[in-house]
Amino acid sequence: MIKGNPDTAVEEESVGHRVRAARNAAGLTLEQVSRRIGVSPATLSLIERDKVSVTVERLTNLAQVFGIELDDLMSGTGTPAAGGAQFDNGRDETLPKVLEAAIECFTKWGYHGTSMRQIAQAADVSVAGVYHYYESKQQMLVAILDSTMEGLIEGLEGAREKVADRPPEERFAAVVEALAYYHASSQNKAFIGASEMRSIEEPHRTRIAGLRRSVQYMIDDEAAAAAEAGVFTVPDLKFACRLVANMCTSLAQWFDRAGPISAEDAAANIARYALAMMKVESAAR
Incomplete structure (x- = not known):
């Protein structure tokens, strides 16, 4: 549900799904986004699962964080800002390519046994490219x-x-x-x-x-x-x-x-x- 003002509420299907897809496309974590829009990670998770109402103002803030227009966020056609995460269609399209590579490496070698270089190689990007999306393992x-x-x-x-x-x-x-x-x-x-x-x-x-x-x-x-x-x-x-x-x-x-x-x-x-x-x-x- 989207709320434009206290007296008006408009039903919108899958708003939370679009928010989550845009966040994943931008390669951002719940913590990164929630910190920028001033809510807790738990609240953002509820928004993404359509469990709470979300105002137009908050959606506008989310679109700005994702580097897309509000209309694109609402239509589900938004693309990540320049430098945003790319996707490998052979993998889970709900996750950035770098994160899919990290899953592959953590599964194979464990968290402590995996280096950033191994994740970069698995994602077919440079080590600097990994750090562009995520600050750390x-x-x-x-x-x-x-x-x-x-x-x-x-x-x-x-x-x-x-x-x-x-x-x-x-x-x-x-x-x-x-x-x-x-x-x-x-x-x-x-x-x-x-x-x-x-x-x-x-x-x-x-x-x-x-x-x-x-x-x-x-x-x-x-x-x-x-x-x-x-x-x-x-x-x-x-x-x-x-x-x-x-x-x-x-x-x-x-x-x-x-x-x-x-x-x-x-x-x-x-x-x-x-x-x-x-x-x-x-x-x-």
Whole structure:
């Protein structure tokens, strides 16, 4: 929703998606943009996921930060300013080429084992070209984890909304399936998110850890609702919910997309297994 003044509100489809696409095209992180427009990274993330209203004035400020016209931002036809990030159509077009190269290198050699020169070579740019977009490896790692959490939370919330009027066990299964699918289909980003949290510096570590907890809470909330309805009978609900989350996130480490099971089928299987786990009753002594 766009608000021109307190008395006028105009509905606009996918404004947040256009803001995020323009930010990624400009090669900017949530922190860089939020700092320039005077909001928190969390607020900007909500704007990009169409969870809050945004004023025309704020959209104008965002367009200026991205180096494009407001009309281009609103139409989704905006291009990055001169020197903006280029894209490789064979990769994830929602991320700058340099950031895709960093994902490739961090996955292969780890964060601490990767040099800026290796990222430059993978992106087919100069080392100076990498620094043109990102000031440090740390900034790239934060951008990767922000992108990971944005995509993950958006997917889970979307799956949850589609079954909002269904029984709690179906909502639980939908969230679990979405979590599993993300880790099976976006393995490199998910792998980095799991393995490199220790490398994130404050204040970003605390912020991203909070986003990770919010994913766990989605599972917990739906499981608690199903338990209250008498559908889930597992004796230790909290423990079981963490087992379920780990089943999903571990797909980033071992799932083979070239294998006999598709990412969709793997996610559906895990959702079924999770439901069965939640219906286990206390063993008789």
